[in-house]
Amino acid sequence: MSGGNVTGTREEPDESAISPVGRRSVLASAALAAAAPVTAAGSGHAAVAAGSGPAAVAVAASGPAAFAPDGPPGVPGCGAVARLLAVPESGRGATWLRSALQVAVELELATIPPYLCGWWSVVDRRGEAARLIQRIVGDEMYHLGVVCNLLVAVGGRPRMRDRAPIYPGPLPGGVRAGLNIYLSGLTRSFVHDVMMAIEAPDEPLARTRHSSPSIGDFYTDLLRAFHRTAPRLSTRGQLSSTIGSDVLKPVRTLDDVERSIEIVKEQGEGTASSPADAFHDDHPAHYYAFAEIYHGRQLRETSHGWQFTGPAVPFPDARPMARVPAGGWPHPPGDVQLLVDRFDGIYNDLLAALDDAWGDGGPRSLGTAVRAMRALEDPAVRLMETTIPDAPGNYGPQFRRL
Incomplete structure (x- = not known):
């Protein structure tokens, strides 16, 4: 989220009738990671398979208690997505929506720290790779706002400070089982094993119903x-925010809901579109953008399919931030500990301000978060x-929940 002119209103519940679902929206324009106004109202030539559509996960039906976002201590929402998808469609009412949207909040929040570490580590941010990462960080901040608005619209309240992810660790909700998200400076392995792995669309992955x-x-x-369910959508407590050139708006109708979710999917996570569909406004979806950095070439359509044969995307020089170990940096020097504590304190203030922004704090709390x-x-x-000392690499932020 980026900041600037904070204005807006907190609206009463929208009592208007919900309109029918409309057409699919085009991709939202690029959002920059920092320095945009906020208002509140609420050379490998590897080929890429074109995605066709998400595969449904068939799991045994179970009762409503199955989607309670519980799990081992320190692993927010572990397995919650599988439990949510196990609930029969007839049981997916407003309570189910609120549980699912809280997991969505945690998913979107979890992507931002590793992407920020990659971006902050780049020494010269004028290059193409840094520009791509910066745009994606902005997109993820926009996505977080989208799912927070959706949760508020159905009577929920986003929780971030007590549900923030712990690194290294899995993605919240048990999605992409086996994926270990760690914090590091930008390296090709980090791009491949973390960034691309988070954003990988359904179709390129070999997945089964199990x-x-x-x-x-x-x-x-x-x-x-x-x-x-076609729930009544309240605009009370939703926020409006300008994030780069993307504009977060309150959701009022099912058209708005569909548009919001399609943007989130097509910009990055789980996109069901082909690379061609993902290139609206010349912005590749996140998976393909990260792949361009990894392969060192822009993605282009050729007579043999989509291949990384376009202009060069030089891999940037990056500060050699080492992987943050489980539990954080052990026994760092005093000056480093001060920086670590300062960072973690600001990070927790940020999470608290975001909680307040979609609670009772509104625009003022959102400005504090920015x-x-x-x-x-x-x-x-x-x-x-x-x-x-006595180890390869440099320190880096832990993003530790206090």
């Missing part, structure tokens, strides 16, 4: 539940420029 659910599966079923977001970069970069 595989863990993907983010695409989850959002597809979420939209289907909105259609079936300022905290900007304040994270200085201690993060200073850590990334500090060598770890």
Whole structure:
């Protein structure tokens, strides 16, 4: 989320009739990661298979208790998506929607710290790779706002501070089982094993009906539940925010719901479109953008299909931030500990402000979150420029929940 002119209103519930579902929206325009106004109202030549559509996950039906977002301590929502998708469609009412949307909040939140680490580590951010990552960070902040608005619209309240992810660890909700999300500076392995793995669309992955659910599966079923339930959508407590050139708006109708979820899917997570469909406004979906960085070439359609044969995308010089170990940096020097504590304090203030923004705080709390977001970069970069004694690499931010 980026900040600036904070204006807006907090609206009463929208009592108008819900309109029929409309056409699919085009991709939203690029959002920058920092420095945009906020208002509130609420050279490998590898080929890429074109995605066709999300595969439904067939799981045994169970009762409503199955979708309670519980799990092992410190792993928010572990397995929650599988439990949510196990509930029969007849049981997917307003309570199910609120549980599912809370998991969506956690999923979107979980992508931002690793992407920020990759972006902050780049020494010269004028290059194509840095530009791609910066846009994606902005998109993820926009997506977080979208799912928070959707949750508020159906009577819920987003929880972030006590449900923030712990790194290294799995994605919230049990999606992409086996994927370990860690924090590191930008390397090709980090791009491939973390960034591309998070965003991978359904079709390029070899998955079976017994595989863990993907983010695409989850959002597809979420939209289907909105259609079936057709809940009354309240605008009370929703926010409006300008994020780069994307504009977050309150959702009032099922058309708005569909548009919001399709944007989230097509911009990155679980996109069901082909690379051609993902290139609206010249912006590749997140998976393909990260793949361009990994392969060092832009993606182009050729007579042999989609291949990374376009202009070069040079891999940037990056500060050698080492992987943050489980539990954080052990026994760092005093000056490093001060930076770590400063960063974690600001991060927790940010999470608290986001909780308040979709609670009772509204635009003012959102502005506080924006300022905290900007304040994270200085201690993060200073850590990334500090060598770890007797070990390879440099320190970096932990994004530790206090």
